[in-house]
Amino acid sequence: MPEWLDIAVRSIFFVVVLFFITKWLGKKQISELSFFEYVTGISIGSIGAEVAMGLERNIFHGIIGIVIFAAIPFLSGLLSLKSKKFRDFVGGTGTVFIKDGKIMEDNLKKERYTTDELLELLRKKDVYQVSDVEFAVLEATGDLSVMLKKENQPLTAKDLNLTVASIKESQTVIMDGVIMDEPLATIGRSRAWLHTELEKLGVTVENVFLGQVNSYGELTVDLFDDQLQVASPQERPLILSTMKKCQADLELFALGTESKEAKQMYSKNSEKLQEAIDKVMPILNG
Amino acid sequence: MTVGSDVKQCFVSLKGVEASLSSLALRTLDDDSKCSLHETMMVVHEVVTDLKKRVGELEQEEFQYKGF
Numbered sequence: 001m002p003e004w005l006d007i008a009v010r011s012i013f014f015v016v017v018l019f020f021i022t023k024w025l026g027k028k029q030i031s032e033l034s035f036f037e038y039v040t041g042i043s044i045g046s047i048g049a050e051v052a053m054g055l056e057r058n059i060f061h062g063i064i065g066i067v068i069f070a071a072i073p074f075l076s077g078l079l080s081l082k083s084k085k086f087r088d089f090v091g092g093t094g095t096v097f098i099k100d101g102k103i104m105e106d107n108l109k110k111e112r113y114t115t116d117e118l119l120e121l122l123r124k125k126d127v128y129q130v131s132d133v134e135f136a137v138l139e140a141t142g143d144l145s146v147m148l149k150k151e152n153q154p155l156t157a158k159d160l161n162l163t164v165a166s167i168k169e170s171q172t173v174i175m176d177g178v179i180m181d182e183p184l185a186t187i188g189r190s191r192a193w194l195h196t197e198l199e200k201l202g203v204t205v206e207n208v209f210l211g212q213v214n215s216y217g218e219l220t221v222d223l224f225d226d227q228l229q230v231a232s233p234q235e236r237p238l239i240l241s242t243m244k245k246c247q248a249d250l251e252l253f254a255l256g257t258e259s260k261e262a263k264q265m266y267s268k269n270s271e272k273l274q275e276a277i278d279k280v281m282p283i284l285n286g
Numbered sequence: 287m288t289v290g291s292d293v294k295q296c297f298v299s300l301k302g303v304e305a306s307l308s309s310l311a312l313r314t315l316d317d318d319s320k321c322s323l324h325e326t327m328m329v330v331h332e333v334v335t336d337l338k339k340r341v342g343e344l345e346q347e348e349f350q351y352k353g354f
Contacts, residue, residue, distance in 0.1 A: 168315040187315060217313030239306045242299050243330075249296040250333075256289065262340060269333045276329040280307075283319050 006055055014048040017063065021070045035140075036073045036090055043069045092140035098133050101149065111138060122146065165283040167215040174211030174221070187213055194219070201230055216283075240277070240284040247273040290344040297337040304330045 001009075021044060025037075044066050051062030080087040095107050097118060108118060119130075121144035127133055135147040157164045171183035179191060197219040198205060207228075211221045218233040247270055254266035304327055311323035 166316050166318045215315050215319070216310065217315070235306065236310070239303055239310070242303050246296050246300050246303065249292070253289070253293060253296070262343070265336055265340065269336050272329055273333055276326045279322055280326045283314075283323060 003055060007053065010052045010055075010059060013059070014052045014062070017066060018044065018048050021066060025070055025074060035092060036076060040069050040073045094137040094139045094145075096135070096137050097144065098130070098136035098146075101131065101134055103130065113138070118144075163282050170212045170214045172210065172212050173219075174205065174208045176210075177206045177208055177224070179205060183213075187217070189213070189217075203228070203230065236284045240281070243273065243277050243280075247277060288348055290341070290348045293337065293344060294341055297334065297341055300330055300334050300337065304334055 047062055047065045047069065051057050051059060076086075076090050080090060095111050096104055097107055097113075098104065103118070108115070121138075122128070122130065122133065122136070125144060125146045127146055127148070132148055132152045133146055134149045137145050139145055171187050173180050173184050173189075173194060179194060181191075184191065184194065194211075195205075198208070198211075198221075201219070201221060203221060203223060207223050207225060208221045209224050211219060213219050216233075216236065218235070220233070221230055223230060250266050250270035250273060254263050254270060257263050257266065307323055307327040307330060311320050311327060314320045314323060
């Protein structure tokens with residue numbers, strides 16, 4: 001076998017081996033580089049390259065090396081699941097940099113971080129003023145996690161005592177003009193339903209670039225042809241406005257009628273309806 | 287137009303709302319929202335029942351507008 005062909009065969013072989021090894025090690029290997037993943041990642045890559053190019057080396061020795069380098073982080077991962085002590089030893093623990101709004105200088109020194117580097121990490125979290133921070137910890141992966149003081153945290157519905165409707169995730173049912181059957185089945189709809197909804201909007205499936213169904217079963221679409229305007233779902237606002245109108249009507253009837261009994265009935269029902277409106281307002285507005 | 291026809295109109299609109307709420311409740315995926323939509327539908331139904339009675343009374347008074 002000529003040398004170039006040998007290199008080609010070895011390269012292809014090791015690409016396949018490396019692919020399966022990384023798949024086996026899982027997402028952790030690529031998402032967060034802890035100490036272990038960092039070392040093994042580099043080593044596995046080097047062994048693969050070395051054996052693919054160095055023709056005097058035995059292919060199987062290379063594979064043994066790779067498998068061992070992959071197996072040890074795998075086993076340590078299994079052990080880490082069992083023991084907290086082992087986990088702390090292998091993965092490292094976080095270091096508190098800011099506590100009670102005060103910078104822990106000793107911990108900075110221990111991790112050999114300069115003030116500039118701390119400021120840089122804070123800026124990456126959109127924090128420009130150290131006094132805004134209540135608590136910050138340097139994670140084992142090298143990221144800084146920041147908890148702002150309560151007054152600097154973004155406003156939430158809870159802070160405003162606002163009731164909001166809870167929602168479920170949207171499902172993407174049309175991609176590039178092709179109907180996706182699985183997400184459709186997840187929300188319990190059929191192709192026939194989708195065709196009806198599309199017809200209501202006056203578009204064909206082929207013209208839809210992206211179609212999603214939200215938590216309320218409403219279909220929203222983005223078309224290939226950006227000149228066309230598509231109607232947004234109006235059903236919920238319509239229900240709300242009709243309810244409001246009827247509530248106002250009932251109040252009017254209550255004022256208008258001379259019968260005492262009817263007056264009572266009208267005002268009782270208008271109150272009932274008002275309560276109902278308040279209750280579903282977050283849902284119908286959202 | 288008389289009061290009778292106004293009340294009738296309100297009654298019909300509310301009936302429509304009841305149906306819309308019911309279908310929306312069926313289509314909504316989130317259980318909490320589904321529940322409150324359904325409860326609201328029940329409240330609207332009660333109002334509709336009361337109104338229906340009143341429509342009947344009004345029809346007795348304005349006989350020429352009898353329709354229901």
